[in-house]
Amino acid sequence: MAKDQLVIFDTTLRDGEQSPGASMTRDEKVRIAKMLEKMGVDVIEAGFAIASQGDFESVRAVAEAVQTSRICSLARSAKKDIERAGEALKPAALSRIHTFIATSPIHMDYKLRMKPDQVVDEAVRAVTTARGLTDDVEFSCEDASRSEFDFLCRIIEQVIKAGASTINLPDTVGYAEPEEYGALVHRLMNTIPNADKAVFSVHCHNDLGLAVANSLAAVLQGARQVECTINGLGERAGNASLEEIVMAVRTRADVFPVETRIDATQIVPTSRLVSTVTGFPVQPNKAIVGANAFAHESGIHQDGVLKYRETYEIMRAEDVGWNTNKLVLGKHSGRAAFKARLTELGITFDSDEAFNDAFTRFKDLADKKHEIFDEDLQALVSEVAAPD
Ligand code: KIV
Numbered sequence: 001m002a003k004d005q006l007v008i009f010d011t012t013l014r015d016g017e018q019s020p021g022a023s024m025t026r027d028e029k030v031r032i033a034k035m036l037e038k039m040g041v042d043v044i045e046a047g048f049a050i051a052s053q054g055d056f057e058s059v060r061a062v063a064e065a066v067q068t069s070r071i072c073s074l075a076r077s078a079k080k081d082i083e084r085a086g087e088a089l090k091p092a093a094l095s096r097i098h099t100f101i102a103t104s105p106i107h108m109d110y111k112l113r114m115k116p117d118q119v120v121d122e123a124v125r126a127v128t129t130a131r132g133l134t135d136d137v138e139f140s141c142e143d144a145s146r147s148e149f150d151f152l153c154r155i156i157e158q159v160i161k162a163g164a165s166t167i168n169l170p171d172t173v174g175y176a177e178p179e180e181y182g183a184l185v186h187r188l189m190n191t192i193p194n195a196d197k198a199v200f201s202v203h204c205h206n207d208l209g210l211a212v213a214n215s216l217a218a219v220l221q222g223a224r225q226v227e228c229t230i231n232g233l234g235e236r237a238g239n240a241s242l243e244e245i246v247m248a249v250r251t252r253a254d255v256f257p258v259e260t261r262i263d264a265t266q267i268v269p270t271s272r273l274v275s276t277v278t279g280f281p282v283q284p285n286k287a288i289v290g291a292n293a294f295a296h297e298s299g300i301h302q303d304g305v306l307k308y309r310e311t312y313e314i315m316r317a318e319d320v321g322w323n324t325n326k327l328v329l330g331k332h333s334g335r336a337a338f339k340a341r342l343t344e345l346g347i348t349f350d351s352d353e354a355f356n357d358a359f360t361r362f363k364d365l366a367d368k369k370h371e372i373f374d375e376d377l378q379a380l381v382s383e384v385a386a387p388d
Pocket residue numbers: 015074100140142143168170171172173203205
């Protein structure tokens with residue numbers, strides 16, 4: 001059966017940049033945006049045009065540099081925000097204005113100090129203004145996961161009538177859990193009379209480490225756009241990570257009724273670029289893009305992988321842009337990996353005894369050192385050749 005397209009909306013350059021300390025220059029944003037375009041990202045949120053002159057220029061420069069991805073600017077519901085976004089996006093081949101207002105009681109009462117009726121009017125005004133500037137308008141109900149269901153239905157129905165073609169339901173504070181969030185998406189899509197006129201989108205934060213799980217639960221219930229970032233960068237604990245969403249959908253194609261346009265071989269190079277530009281290292285055990293994501297250290301695993309990769313690998317390192325998987329030699333490694341690495345280095349032994357001696361020396365060294373490198377092996381083999 002043909003699969004639906006899952007729109008990948010990357011917000012590394014906007015929400016990702018909201019990670020304290022991760023701000024990017026205009027030229028850095030353009031470099032990253034070009035990589036995202038090459039990767040096949042559908043929508044690139046390039047910034048928040050009204051936030052500063054620098055961000056305005058960044059959105060504009062990205063809009064000039066990118067041809068095939070849609071370029072988006074965030075804008076609050078105020079007219080001046082939306083007009084600034086529209087101005088920055090003028091050079092874009094494909095543009096989107098993403099406007100938002102908070103819909104949860106806590107945000108409406110304490111932050112906006114507005115009544116629900118005022119919030120609906122403001123949202124409709126914002127979408128109408130944005131539609132005057134571009135034919136592609138996304139509306140976000142900020143803090144959707146803590147908003148009242150009936151109010152969400154009301155405001156979403158109105159903004160769709162005003163011309164919003166994407167409705168985003170942010171889990172702004174990372175409070176949702178997968179079953180509940182998926183159910184919210186399902187219920188909204190099945191209650192709002194004009195829901196079929198818009199793409200439903202999710203935008204999950206990772207405060208409880210559930211951003212990817214929540215996004216995928218929503219996809220299973222009908223969401224067809226996921227907002228995400230490279231390396232999971234983003235405000236506080238970050239956003240859902242693009243690489244995890246894309247590879248989950250691809251690796252578990254038996255579960256997810258969607259496909260993306262992403263060229264996954266660009267994932268690791270893009271992750272590295274974002275890490276270099278922001279100065280945020282990628283943790284070694286980070287899924288897909290961490291240095292250990294395709295590294296095997298234990299003897300049992302190494303033996304399995306040497307016999308048949310799929311024993312311990314559900315994806316191929318090469319498919320996400322690594323050169324290859326890695327057998328790391330350490331204290332848990334066994335004879336099979338040790339021998340395989342020596343063979344790759346062109347080292348052989350003329351007797352089992354010599355091999356066993358080398359293996360014993362390797363294990364002794366591995367007890368003292370986290371990882372054994374090729375130079376360690378060379379030294380160790382020369383000790384076997386010249387025993388003490
Ligand atoms: O987390 C959030 O609610 C946002 C919106 C502005 C989309 O980033």
